[in-house]
Amino acid sequence: MSDQITLTEKQKKLIEQLGIYHEKSGLSPASGRIKALLTVSPVLELSFDQIRETLQLSKSATSNSINLLMSMGAIDYITHPGDRKRFFRSKIGNWRDTMKQSFRNITNVADLLEEILIQRPNETEEFNKNLEEVISFMRYFKKEIPSLYKKWDKSE
Amino acid sequence: MSDQITLTEKQKKLIEQLGIYHEKSGLSPASGRIKALLTVSPVLELSFDQIRETLQLSKSATSNSINLLMSMGAIDYITHPGDRKRFFRSKIGNWRDTMKQSFRNITNVADLLEEILIQRPNETEEFNKNLEEVISFMRYFKKEIPSLYKKWDKSE
DNA sequence: TTTATAGTTCTTATAATTGAGAACTAAAAA
DNA sequence: TTTTTAGTTCTCAATTATAAGAACTATAAA
Known part of the structure; x- marks a missing residue:
């Protein structure tokens, strides 16, 4: 059920701040928060539902934002054998x-x-x-x- | 009556393009067009109504955008003795x-x-x-x- | 003193963004 | 074959941005 990941107050604040920075650079609030979450989160690879529930977003907002960020080359994903889920992660190496x-x-x-x-x-x-x-x-x-x-x- | 200044088609196109660039950098359409007009216009100093009529803007949009651009330091104005009007110009020197x-x-x-x-x-x-x-x-x-x-x- | 000028400010109207929720789909699991 | 999972896509509602138009104000001119 709850895929929400645990974040400290500090981490939440940093996601908010970095999210706003991304908004100023042209991303929507949801995309900005997701990009920020994948920069701040101690767990580097997050599933669709972990992102969705941690940021309290709808499925549509989550799906659209993830796909935008992938088309921009800001994030990508990996899969783990035996698991259909995709795990998204920041492409900070780029x-x-x-x-x-x-x-x-x-x-x-x-x-x-x-x-x-x-x-x-x-x-x-x-x-x-x-x-x-x-x-x-x-x-x-x-x-x-x-x-x-x-x-x-x-x-x- | 008509304070509209004369622009070639080329100049109008350039104002449009530069205006869109300014929009992408965070300005509103009206502010972006005004800043672009003051970059492209062969006449460097334009009155409130020249800007308004050339860009077909309302007085409120013109006033608010001019004041925003002034507060950002993107434009300033001069006055000419015996004329109450302010003449706005790009601060490109900055x-x-x-x-x-x-x-x-x-x-x-x-x-x-x-x-x-x-x-x-x-x-x-x-x-x-x-x-x-x-x-x-x-x-x-x-x-x-x-x-x-x-x-x-x-x-x- | 009245009127005109040069804007400013206030109140909407419109349009565009954003994301919610439900319906849908494709692939895998049971 | 049916059901579940992991998302995607569609429709719509809410918010936000933008600018129109009218009412207003301060200064200067007549």
Whole structure:
């Protein structure tokens, strides 16, 4: 019956906080909580019903959110022999790709800003110069990311 | 009567695209369009009614969005002697601060992840190691931003 | 002093998100 | 073959976000 997992008050608070952070990054409340639960939970692999009951969600919200998070590559699942259940877990090991994705979002706007710059009147000199600088910095930033990773790897 | 400013189809399309980008970053449609208009418009300083009529917004949506963008530091205004109107303009010159703000959002989660790490069981070794790495990279990244700006400045 | 201007604020109306609950489905177990 | 399990999908209700429109306000102009 009760698949609810036991969490300390501290853990519940951290799930809430991390969940809100995920919401700000564009996830729905339910998806954010599930992603957060799979980061905070001492048990790394949780079944559908453990997630559902721990977070008090409906089956539909749980199913839809799990599938969204899987399609985003944020979580995956494993099965255990003799058990039909799937056990979901965070793909935190993929953090480099996740990070790269979020950098891509910052830098991809550079192309759009360039299109804007191209059709601006030459007369708005100071403005255009600032726009040019933003674009230039974004591209420089993008270019430097690999070496940033390399330098971090070394410093580890 | 008509304070609507003239825009090419291309400019309208760019406002739409940049507006959607701003929406994805958390602004409402109206705020996103206003910020985009003040980036694309060949006329840099636009009055309340020029913004309103060009984007076909209600007075309330225009007023609330303008005030939100001002409180965020995304736009400001000037007045011209003998004219009561305020003329709003993009604060694109502040792009370094804007960029820093968006970096802060990425790196601020490090403290939360650290709190999560601290209370995790030692048994989930691999997971904890990954979490540790994310935190370490985020902090390294934050630390490197100033020198990234410096190097970019030089390369300019 | 009255009127016009430049917005602001308040009260809805509409639309979009979100998730609940029930009905359904496919595969495995009995 | 029937039943149970592990989810999925559909429909709908509730909440939330968004902005329209009207009423209001403060300042300046006439």
